[in-house]
Amino acid sequence: MKKMFTYVSLVLATSVLAACGSGTKPSTDGESGGNGAVEIRVKDGMYVLPSDESPDNHYLALNIEIKNKGTKKLEISKTDITLYNSDDEKTESLNVYDSNDKFKTLSFESLSEGKITTGYVVFEVDSKEESYEMHYSPFAYDLEKKDTKDITIKIDPSKYPDEKEKVAELAKEYITSVFLNGEATGGTSNVSANSTKPEIISLGSSNEKDKENKKDKDISEEQSESGFALANDVEKERNEFTKTFIDKFGREFMNYQPSEAELRTFVEAYIKANAKRAKITYTVKEFFPDSAVIYIRPETIGLENVKTYDLVSKFAQDHANEYNNYSDALKAAEKYLLEQIPSQLDSTPLVTNDMSDRNGFRLKLTNKKGQWTVDTSDYEYDSISEAFRGGLY
Numbered sequence: 001m002k003k004m005f006t007y008v009s010l011v012l013a014t015s016v017l018a019a020c021g022s023g024t025k026p027s028t029d030g031e032s033g034g035n036g037a038v039e040i041r042v043k044d045g046m047y048v049l050p051s052d053e054s055p056d057n058h059y060l061a062l063n064i065e066i067k068n069k070g071t072k073k074l075e076i077s078k079t080d081i082t083l084y085n086s087d088d089e090k091t092e093s094l095n096v097y098d099s100n101d102k103f104k105t106l107s108f109e110s111l112s113e114g115k116i117t118t119g120y121v122v123f124e125v126d127s128k129e130e131s132y133e134m135h136y137s138p139f140a141y142d143l144e145k146k147d148t149k150d151i152t153i154k155i156d157p158s159k160y161p162d163e164k165e166k167v168a169e170l171a172k173e174y175i176t177s178v179f180l181n182g183e184a185t186g187g188t189s190n191v192s193a194n195s196t197k198p199e200i201i202s203l204g205s206s207n208e209k210d211k212e213n214k215k216d217k218d219i220s221e222e223q224s225e226s227g228f229a230l231a232n233d234v235e236k237e238r239n240e241f242t243k244t245f246i247d248k249f250g251r252e253f254m255n256y257q258p259s260e261a262e263l264r265t266f267v268e269a270y271i272k273a274n275a276k277r278a279k280i281t282y283t284v285k286e287f288f289p290d291s292a293v294i295y296i297r298p299e300t301i302g303l304e305n306v307k308t309y310d311l312v313s314k315f316a317q318d319h320a321n322e323y324n325n326y327s328d329a330l331k332a333a334e335k336y337l338l339e340q341i342p343s344q345l346d347s348t349p350l351v352t353n354d355m356s357d358r359n360g361f362r363l364k365l366t367n368k369k370g371q372w373t374v375d376t377s378d379y380e381y382d383s384i385s386e387a388f389r390g391g392l393y
Contacts, residue, residue: 033151037070040136047162050096051286058125065118068111078106083123084133096122098288128157164284166228171294174374177234179388183275231371248392256334273345274301283359290367297360302351303390311340
């Protein structure tokens, strides 16, 4: 971002100086089938969203367990498993991968006698309300039995959870808690996975024990309600964001050296104004049992759009011929900007970073036993932070 105070020296040089010159919660089926030599069971399932597929379609991931109960090696492949709808139309499984390479699907392998293998098989289903039948056509594990019949299991797609929106709610909760001080924004509401009355925690709160107790209580409530909870220490990450904001804003000053208190006052004023006005779009790009990718497209108050030229011009007009020292004039002008900019934030135009994907910036989350963690080490996380501090980099 270009320096906010570009116009200070330009205006003051001619106006102020006096004669100085210029200067997943899984839904367990337990449904199974077999023929004495092999047994197949649907352990659980859920709806997923592969990154290259449409969010308007339904992708059912069934967690399959296969046990070789025969005396010969069994060749396994996900292509052995197909789905038929009520009109006997066949659906093949999809090749699906997640960005973290943690989503385990059934693959081609040899299964020794008595051994078990598990993995997901993903199908696109037309409707969650339609009945389906899963067919398993095992490879000829016994060459003398060439007419082996398919093993079939009834599948009810409506039984399985579709929780994409829940992880989007967690992303909203994280963004609101860390970058907007827990306050509602103009474009979205302050949401969590379960609470309809979220509590706002101020930046200046210092009762760490109460914060930890509240955090533990909130997580416990969220888990009991939906199995979805944020594992991040949002209070710590909010404080880190604020500190970085203060440091970067302080570097914008070339002449006046603001105090820590002055910088914090400005940053808190910006965050409060941004919480009222920012418009944020959340798009689920990828969703699996252990990972998710949400795209965040923030429209935030752009500090580069503050009318600093107009403010400095007013300062120059009000203080014409008051300064004999150019350096003192520059310091006074920058201090004036620091004091006046907060009053401009309610009318400063919102901006969207042109460097982002058309859907916004990527926010990656990983899941461990219902505890979802936002990956703050991902390089696009820094771009999200930059957007919420007005474009200061």
